[in-house]
Every structure is written in C-alpha cells, then in structure tokens.
Ligand code: 5AD
C-alpha cells in the first residue's frame with residue numbers, strides 16, 4: 001500500500017476536494033497517512049484568498065523538498081503535487097521555482113490526477129493541468145469512499161460571477177457552474193447510505209445555484225433542498241456560502257417550511273458602509289442586507305447569523321468603519337469571521353490608490369473582533385440551561401466523550417456519549433466555554449440506545 005498525505009488549506013470546498021482526491025487515488029493503491037515523512041505522495045491543496053498565500057506554499061515546499069531528498073537518499077521516492085487555488089493562480093511558475101514539485105493541478109482539473117500520475121510514471125516529466133476543462137469534473141469523480149462521517153459536505157455549485165473587487169475566486173475557480181439535480185440527489189443518497197445524517201451543500205456562491213432538474217426546468221437551491229429533504233435517513237441540511245444579492249424568496253421560505261434545514265445562515269456582508277460596499281462591487285447596500293436579515297428572522301425567529309467582514313479596504317475611513325460596527329450591533333451575530341484587507345494580485349482593488357496603513361487595519365480588526373466575540377459569547381451563554389438536539393460527530397479528547405453540534409452549529413462536548421456518534425440526541429447545555437458548549441445527556445445512554 002502506498003501512502004498519501006494531503007494538507008488542506010482554506011475553505012470547506014477544499015476540504016471536499018481533498019476528500020475526493022483521496023477517493024480518486026485509492027484505486028491506484030494510495031491509503032492515507034498523517035505523516036509527510038512516510039508519504040509516497042504529498043498533495044498541498046492550497047488557498048489563495050488572503051495574505052501571502054503563495055509565499056507560504058513556497059516555504060512549505062522548501063520543507064517538503066528536504067523530506068523528499070531524505071527519502072530518495074534512503075532509496076525511496078516521493079511525489080509532490082500542488083493543487084487548489086494557488087496552483088491555478090501560479091501555474092507553471094511553481095514548477096519553475098521549486099524543482100521538487102512533480103504535479104500542479106487546478107481546482108477544476110484534479111479529476112485528471114490519475115492520468116497525470118501515470119504520465120509521470122512513464123517518465124514524461126512534470127505535469128501541469130490548470131485548464132477549465134469542458135468536460136464536467138464531477139462526472140469524472142468516483143463515488144465517495146465508505147468512510148464518510150455523520151456530517152458530510154457535498155459541493156453543488158462552483159465558481160463565482162460576482163467579481164467583488166478584492167477577491168481572487170472568480171479567477172481561480174472560474175465562472176458559476178451548478179451540478180445537475182439528479183447528480184446531487186444521487187450523491188446525497190450515497191452519503192446517507194454510508195452514514196451521513198447531516199449534509200452541508202457547498203458552493204462559492206451556493207444560493208446562485210441554478211441546476212438542470214429532471215423535469216427539464218432550472219431548479220433553485222430552495223427547490224433542491226426540498227428534494228433532498230425527502231431522502232430517508234437524512235436529518236439535517238445546511239448550505240454555504242451565500243451572497244445577499246442572490247437571496248430569493250423561496251430560500252427564505254424554506255427556512256420556515258423545511259424542518260431539516262438548520263436555523264443557521266452564513267451570509268457575508270463584508271462592510272456596513274455603502275460607499276465601501278460600492279467600491280467592493282458588492283451590488284447591495286447595508287440597508288438591503290438588514291432587510292434580508294429581518295426577513296430571515298420573520299421566517300425562522302431563532303436563526304443564527306454568521307458573516308465575513310473585511311476591514312481596511314482601500315479608502316475606508318473611520319466613519320466607514322463605524323458603519324460596519326453599527327451594522328454588527330444591529331444584526332447581532334452568533335459567530336463571524338473578520339479579516340484585514342489584503343491586496344490580491346490581479347484584482348481591481350489591489351491597484352486602488354488609498355491603501356490603508358497596517359496599524360490602522362490592526363486597530364480596526366481588534367475592535368471588530370472584540371465586538372463579534374462579545375456577541376458570540378452572549379449567543380452561547382443564552383443557550384446555557386436549554387435542551388438542544390445535538391448530532392454527535394466524533395470522539396472528544398477525554399475517554400468516553402463525544403463532540404457534536406447544535407442546530408446553530410455550536411460544538412458541544414458531552415461526557416459518556418461516545419457510543420452515540422452518528423445520532424441526534426437531546427443534550428442539556430450546562431455551560432458556554434470559549435468556543436464551544438459543555439452539555440450532558442438528558443437520559444442515561446442505555447435508554448438513548450434502545451430508542
Ligand atoms: N482580503 C481580505 N479578505 C478577503 N476575503 C476575500 N478576499 C479577501 C481579501 N483580498 C474574505 C472575504 C470572503 C472570505 C472568504 O475571505 O471576507 O468572504
């Protein structure tokens with residue numbers, strides 16, 4: 001058995017892609033390892049979204065070169081592949097800069113890994129695939145492996161046509177593509193047959209989903225969710241990431257009507273200032289976003305909200321930043337991600353004149369994160385004393401402990417719940433910790449197991 005080590009950077013879509021690359025390579029005799037030193041093949045599945053992404057990959061490759069050299073001195077061999085969005089953005093530059101790299105494969109072409117490996121084995125030299133091939137990648141992927149967990153991911157949409165002025169995604173992932181409904185349903189049924197109880201539908205811009213349906217019509221994400229909710233054995237559905245501009249009435253209504261759809265919404269706003277939103281090419285104003293939030297809350301009053309924010313976008317004044325703080329206060333988030341703006345090569349904002357000094361970005365990020373983390377603490381603290389259904393996903397650190405998630409996506413640790421992995425069980429929330437909750441079963445575990 002050959003050993004495969006995959007290091008995944010970035011978003012859940014890369015996590016999904018890494019799992020699919022492992023599935024693709026399994027028939028070639030590759031099994032997983034956690035240790036790069038033992039690996040016959042190393043894949044770096046990279047992210048290009050923020051900061052010095054490419055530089056970090058080059059330094060990781062420098063470290064891996066030493067590992068590869070040591071293996072070769074010992075008579076072994078190691079193949080190194082760079083996949084994902086840095087591979088797409090840098091392409092042949094990677095092969096030119098780091099001779100230890102054998103393969104470079106973009107996010108739309110990784111289904112070609114087996115043939116690339118075969119070419120290498122024939123001594124055909126380095127291999128590069130960064131086209132957006134006409135044939136659908138998804139059609140060429142094998143089934144998910146047997147080892148899917150209780151909470152699975154399923155990519156239904158890829159790419160983005162929004163062209164926010166700070167973002168590389170439209171360039172690295174290409175234009176919007178939605179998988180056909182029948183393929184998504186078949187993959188979901190397969191995941192459930194292999195043990196998944198919850199499925200998160202993934203897409204860079206998932207609510208722009210417009211997939212060809214079996215009836216010849218174009219289906220929306222809400223309609224897709226409605227069909228998936230019929231799968232026997234599936235108990236929870238989620239989706240991410242959404243764009244405010246693509247939000248539709250039927251998706252809001254789905255949060256009211258479909259019990260399986262969890263009360264959680266990741267809806268990035270990026271900024272609370274209309275002039276910055278405009279400079280970002282977001283195609284919505286702060287007021288549009290607040291109205292959407294209100295509509296979701298009318299459909300599903302307990303919905304937990306999450307967002308992404310960028311501080312220090314070129315031209316952002318103190319007043320603009322204050323508008324972001326004010327929007328956060330108005331919404332009240334359960335959880336959120338915030339980042340300092342980083343100029344990404346090739347994006348329009350990178351060329352803007354009024355770049356913000358690093359110390360100003362730092363101060364703004366600190367203030368925003370303090371507010372967001374106070375909101376997260378308040379949201380978690382409000383759960384203490386409640387009984388919430390928890391889907392147990394994996395063992396915890398302590399013997400007998402299991403970790404699961406509430407409908408609001410909070411992690412919960414429960415002692416004595418190890419035998420409940422894969423089940424949804426009522427848990428009394430006892431305390432809110434820094435980034436998770438502590439809970440206890442409401443029934444003895446033997447009673448839960450007979451139900
Ligand atoms: N600088 C900082 N943050 C960025 N993001 C995307 N591009 C940049 C950038 N150039 C953030 C956005 C997006 C999240 C995935 O990453 O907030 O929603």
Ligand code: SF4
Nearest residue numbers: 160162163164167169
């Ligand atoms: Fe990037 Fe904007 Fe598309 Fe999101 S919507 S992937 S931030 S361009």
